[in-house]
Amino acid sequence: MANVLIVDDDEGLCYSIERALRNIHKVFTATHSESAYNILSNNPIDIAFIDQRLGKESGTEILKEIKGRFPKLPCILMTAYGSSETILESISQGAADFISKPLETDGFLHLIEANVVKKNICSDDYINISELEYPPNVFIGKSPQMIKILKTVATVAATDSPVLITGESGTGKDHIAKIIHDYSNRSNHPFVPVNSAAIPRSLLESEMFGHVKGAFSGAYQSKKGKFETADKGTIFLNEIGDLPSGLQAKLLHVLQDGTIEKLGENKLKKVDVRLISATNKNLDEKLESGSFREDLFYRLNVFSIHLPPLRDRKADIVELSKFFIKEACVNLDKEVTCVHKDVFEILASYDWPGNIRELKNIIKKSVIVSSRQTLEPDNIVLPKNKEAAKSLQNLKKNLYKEYREHSYGDVLHRAFDDIEKEFIEDALKECKGNISQVAEMLGISRVTLYDKLKKYSIKAHSD
Ligand SMILES: Nc1ncnc2c1ncn2[C@@H]1O[C@H](COP(=O)(O)OP(=O)(O)OP(=O)(O)O)[C@@H](O)[C@H]1O
Numbered sequence: 001m002a003n004v005l006i007v008d009d010d011e012g013l014c015y016s017i018e019r020a021l022r023n024i025h026k027v028f029t030a031t032h033s034e035s036a037y038n039i040l041s042n043n044p045i046d047i048a049f050i051d052q053r054l055g056k057e058s059g060t061e062i063l064k065e066i067k068g069r070f071p072k073l074p075c076i077l078m079t080a081y082g083s084s085e086t087i088l089e090s091i092s093q094g095a096a097d098f099i100s101k102p103l104e105t106d107g108f109l110h111l112i113e114a115n116v117v118k119k120n121i122c123s124d125d126y127i128n129i130s131e132l133e134y135p136p137n138v139f140i141g142k143s144p145q146m147i148k149i150l151k152t153v154a155t156v157a158a159t160d161s162p163v164l165i166t167g168e169s170g171t172g173k174d175h176i177a178k179i180i181h182d183y184s185n186r187s188n189h190p191f192v193p194v195n196s197a198a199i200p201r202s203l204l205e206s207e208m209f210g211h212v213k214g215a216f217s218g219a220y221q222s223k224k225g226k227f228e229t230a231d232k233g234t235i236f237l238n239e240i241g242d243l244p245s246g247l248q249a250k251l252l253h254v255l256q257d258g259t260i261e262k263l264g265e266n267k268l269k270k271v272d273v274r275l276i277s278a279t280n281k282n283l284d285e286k287l288e289s290g291s292f293r294e295d296l297f298y299r300l301n302v303f304s305i306h307l308p309p310l311r312d313r314k315a316d317i318v319e320l321s322k323f324f325i326k327e328a329c330v331n332l333d334k335e336v337t338c339v340h341k342d343v344f345e346i347l348a349s350y351d352w353p354g355n356i357r358e359l360k361n362i363i364k365k366s367v368i369v370s371s372r373q374t375l376e377p378d379n380i381v382l383p384k385n386k387e388a389a390k391s392l393q394n395l396k397k398n399l400y401k402e403y404r405e406h407s408y409g410d411v412l413h414r415a416f417d418d419i420e421k422e423f424i425e426d427a428l429k430e431c432k433g434n435i436s437q438v439a440e441m442l443g444i445s446r447v448t449l450y451d452k453l454k455k456y457s458i459k460a461h462s463d
């Protein structure tokens with residue numbers, strides 16, 4: 001049953017609609033705008049039907065006012081003449097649909113079904129998420145660990161001190177860094193992330209500190225570094241554990257006296273930058289082996305925030321999942337309103353080696369394959385083998401890092417080739433060298449397989 005509001009100055013018409021619908025829905029009627037606003041303010045109305053003209057009042061004006069006060073309420077315009085201009089105008093003012101006079105009961109029932117019932121009512125085994133709304137850059141997490149972290153975030157945001165964020169990959173380090181910036185009094189100034197692991201070492205110094213024209217071969221123009229770009233704002237240094245030692249010394253300089261030195265320029269320049277750094281590596285080991293400077297570590301680690309892996313805060317999975325379902329719906333232009341309760345159980349039973357990022361990706365895939373407005377347990381496809389998922393993730397990370405360091409520029413081709421070669425070798429072993437079987441298993445033709453064997457100099461002995 002839905003709460004339906006009819007706004008029409010024709011009392012007889014209001015009465016006949018009320019009679020036609022009252023066995024199925026609860027009907028409220030208003031013969032002028034003030035009474036409509038009154039009803040809307042005091043009752044949980046699900047849908048409003050508004051006449052195109054109420055005496056001297058214009059239906060489209062009333063609709064505009066109602067949408068301003070109750071933006072989510074579906075409003076349907078009742079038109080006598082069906083003029084396309086009025087319809088277009090009302091749709092542009094936010095009308096969900098229109099219905100032409102003479103009015104038929106079936107027309108009302110159909111519109112209520114489409115705009116209210118289907119949208120908002122989930123059966124017992126489902127959880128309704130249609131009403132959930134999230135502001136941009138929201139922080140999700142009410143587990144005791146996350147509440148504690150939020151308190152630290154509030155404390156550090158109010159200061160200018162460096163913060164070191166640690167945690168496994170995908171636990172939300174970038175996300176927290178941005179939130180600290182947004183809640184600091186630097187929020188009107190830039191937030192500049194620098195991912196030192198993704199920038200070739202040879203370019204990192206110029207990327208961070210900038211260079212002047214002619215500072216090195218290829219420096220045709222002078223360039224601002226990220227520190228200068230972040231002036232008055234926050235710089236976020238990702239993967240700080242990978243910072244080469246020369247740059248560690250330069251960074252220490254910034255922290256000690258707030259100055260930077262562009263490559264090729266013998267001049268120090270003042271910058272006013274708040275530094276947040278992050279790492280998913282064990283910095284203790286790097287400190288012990290001497291590959292990370294202790295003095296720098298203490299400067300960076302004035303405040304530290306450790307993000308626990310998702311498997312240790314399973315209490316957050318339901319809320320995070322709801323958030324990612326909504327986010328995926330917006331990005332994919334889908335509408336999931338009801339989520340089967342088992343979906344959350346399935347998600348909570350998994351260990352999430354890739355943490356929040358993995359949860360987000362799996363939810364996105366599940367929303368893509370969901371066919372109706374409901375998300376079903378079948379839509380969730382978790383990696384079968386947790387260890388395999390973990391090792392695949394490590395493999396990807398290591399490969400990427402290694403290729404980047406040794407053969408920048410051709411990273412993708414080399415990575416593809418190496419993986420392809422390994423797959424073929426494994427398949428050959430599994431099929432004991434039977435080429436037909438290998439080709440079938442890999443989903444390629446025998447001719448293509450022979451080409452690849454030649455390309456990778458793999459010897460296949462039998463067929
Ligand atoms: N508490 C949270 N609330 C909402 N979304 C979050 C939260 N934490 C993380 N996310 C989202 O999860 C995804 C992964 O988080 P993020 O990129 O911050 O992880 P990370 O720790 O920086 O990973 P990596 O170590 O691989 O860089 C992002 O899309 C982020 O917006």
Ligand SMILES: [Mg+2]
Pocket residue numbers: 173174238
């Ligand atoms: Mg990150």
